Amino acid sequence: xxxxxxxxxxxxxxxxxxxxxxxxxxxxxxxxxxxxxxxxxxxxxxxxxxxxxxxxxxxxxxxxxxxxxxxxxxxxxxxxxxxxxxxxxxxxxxxxxxxxxxxxxxxxxxxxxxxxxxxxxxxxxxxxxxxxxxxxxxxxxxxxxxxxxxxxxxxxxxxxxxxxxxxxxxxxxxxxxxxxxxxxxxxxxxxxxxxxxxxxxxxxxxxxxxxxxxxxxxxxxxxxxxxxxxxxxxxxxxxxxxxxxxxxxxxxxxxxxxxxxxxxxxxxxxxxxxxxxxxxxxxxxxxxxxxxxxxxxxxxxxxxxxxxxxxxxxxxxxxxxxxxxxxxxxxxxxxxxxxxxxxxxxxxxxxxxxxxxxxxxxxxxx
Ligand code: F0G
Numbered sequence: 001x002x003x004x005x006x007x008x009x010x011x012x013x014x015x016x017x018x019x020x021x022x023x024x025x026x027x028x029x030x031x032x033x034x035x036x037x038x039x040x041x042x043x044x045x046x047x048x049x050x051x052x053x054x055x056x057x058x059x060x061x062x063x064x065x066x067x068x069x070x071x072x073x074x075x076x077x078x079x080x081x082x083x084x085x086x087x088x089x090x091x092x093x094x095x096x097x098x099x100x101x102x103x104x105x106x107x108x109x110x111x112x113x114x115x116x117x118x119x120x121x122x123x124x125x126x127x128x129x130x131x132x133x134x135x136x137x138x139x140x141x142x143x144x145x146x147x148x149x150x151x152x153x154x155x156x157x158x159x160x161x162x163x164x165x166x167x168x169x170x171x172x173x174x175x176x177x178x179x180x181x182x183x184x185x186x187x188x189x190x191x192x193x194x195x196x197x198x199x200x201x202x203x204x205x206x207x208x209x210x211x212x213x214x215x216x217x218x219x220x221x222x223x224x225x226x227x228x229x230x231x232x233x234x235x236x237x238x239x240x241x242x243x244x245x246x247x248x249x250x251x252x253x254x255x256x257x258x259x260x261x262x263x264x265x266x267x268x269x270x271x272x273x274x275x276x277x278x279x280x281x282x283x284x285x286x287x288x289x290x291x292x293x294x295x296x297x298x299x300x301x302x303x304x305x306x307x308x309x310x311x312x313x314x315x316x317x318x319x320x321x322x323x324x325x326x327x328x329x330x331x332x333x334x335x336x337x338x339x340x341x342x343x344x345x346x347x348x349x350x351x352x353x354x355x356x357x358x359x360x361x362x363x364x365x366x
Contacts, residue, residue, distance in 0.1 A: 014072050014175040015079060021178065021210060022076060022171055029082045031108045035064050035071035036175055040183045040329070045290040046303070050310055053325040057188070058287075058303075059180060062295055062335030066128060069200060069333045070100035072176060073169030078104040080168045081160040088113060089162045090153060092146035094196065094249045095125030096334055101162050102132035115139060115146040120248050122296065122339035142243060143197075144254045164199025165256050173200055177207025178216075180329055187217040188327040192309075194301035195225035195234065195272070196250035198261035200333065205264035221329070223270035224317050225261060226305035228298075232274040234261055235316075246277040246342065249298035249334060271316035275304035281342060283307060287332070294336030302330040 013032030015024055024030070039060045046056035061069035078101075081089055088111035091101045098114040098121075105112035114129055118138035129136060139146055147163060155161050164170060181187050187208050195201055201223060208220040227235055228245030233253055240253035255261065265272055275283075280297050283304035288294045295303075306328070309319040336343075353359040 013075055014172055015075055018175050018178055021175070023168060024076070024079060027083065028079050029108075030075075031078045031082060031104055032075045033065035033071065033103060033107060035075055037179065038063050038176070040180060041291070041293065043291045043293075046287075046306065046330075050306070050319060050328065052322065054322070054328055055325070056306070056328045056330065057180075057184075058291070058293055059176060059329055059331045060293060060295075061176065061331060061333050062299070066096075066100045066103045067124075067335035067338055068096040068100060069173060069176065069331070070096045071104075073164065073172035073199070073203070074100040074104045074162065076172030077160070077162040077166050077168040078108050078110075081110070081162070082108055084157070084160065086160045087111065087158045089160045090115070090150055091162045092116065092143060092150045093121075093163075094143050094251060095121040095338070096249055097163060098134060098136075099125045099128035099132070099338075102129040102134035105134070106132045111135060113137070115149055117142045117146055117251075120251060122248055123341060124338035128338075143252050144243075147197075147256065163256070164197055164202070170199060170203045170206060170257075173203030174207030174210065176331065177204045178211055181208070181211050181217045184327065187211070187219050188221045188329040189219075189323070190224060190326060190328045191221040191270075191331070192224045192226065192302045192305050192328065193331040194247070194250055194298050194305075194333055195227050195261060196231075196252045196255065196298065198225075198234065198255040198257035200331070201225050201264050202257045202260040204331075205260070205268070220268050221270075222317070223264045223268045224305065224309070225265060225270070225272045226301040226308075227272065227274045228280065228301065229274045229276045234258060234272045235274045245280075247280050247296075247298035247301060248339070249296065250301065273305060273308065273316035275301050275308055279304040279308065284336070284342070288336065293332065295332040296334040296336055296339040297342060299332040299334050302332060306330055
């Protein structure tokens, strides 16, 4: 069966879609799982919550092949690793990078080595890395320790680091900004996203700037990043030695792209802020119940942040005075099924009733 051009575009992945903006050539072997082209969903309930005729869109990165935004960067990083004839890739991870690296390494037929903080990886992500056949090493330490070890092991001919300190990762991830502009016709006014190692905010900044330079958009949005309260080094402007948060994906005390994140925020007249674990879980539940979008806790930091901007006098960015009819994009970075632990408690309260219509009617509350 013949595909139409637009159908082909949907499945061809970010390198084929944005080749001219990426560090690839005709001799780069492309390793892709059809990542990118994720949905930018208009959210009526969130828009109502903000008011002032504003439109809120959610960029749903959980629909990527391994369920997170990491796949955009990984297709480029692994393709470039293959171009360099690497036989293995290595990464430290809070979970999603390892799931993505493991999948793309499997696709490329090379080894993936993962160094991770023991006991701090969400169940779904850990399962993914094992399923894709990665070599897993758990350390008694946090993500920052793991990344330190990966840096020391170093980049070499046979061993390519695929954390976001690898510029190919950032290059791939900037395509999310391109897609947003391609759909909206211009950049939004505000862009909210979770911040952990600060690679993604760096990538969005690069993407928005590049599209503006190519006259594909007229502006760069105010970039507003949200860290978890117990892991907010950029907000407090100091390294957090023992970061803690339920949002394990962003449990990071010394982000690698710290300076770049500050530059993105300053240059775009944005802000950095933090949200509590309680706010994160409330936003995760709210988004699932009001907009039908189920995201992992770290991803809900952008939504919790939006609520803080709307409601709190202490927010680093107050939305009460933003121009009417502003366009706001919130990136949600990973799928809810990756990290089910916070939800399973509610499931345990589900007790079976007798298999009769009457008992079921009673259980429904009819
Ligand atoms: N959201 C999710 C779901 C993540 O997995 C991460 C980072 C972030 C947000 C933050 O993005 O680091 O670019 O600022 N996860 C990394 C990992 C650290 O190892 O999977 P960032």
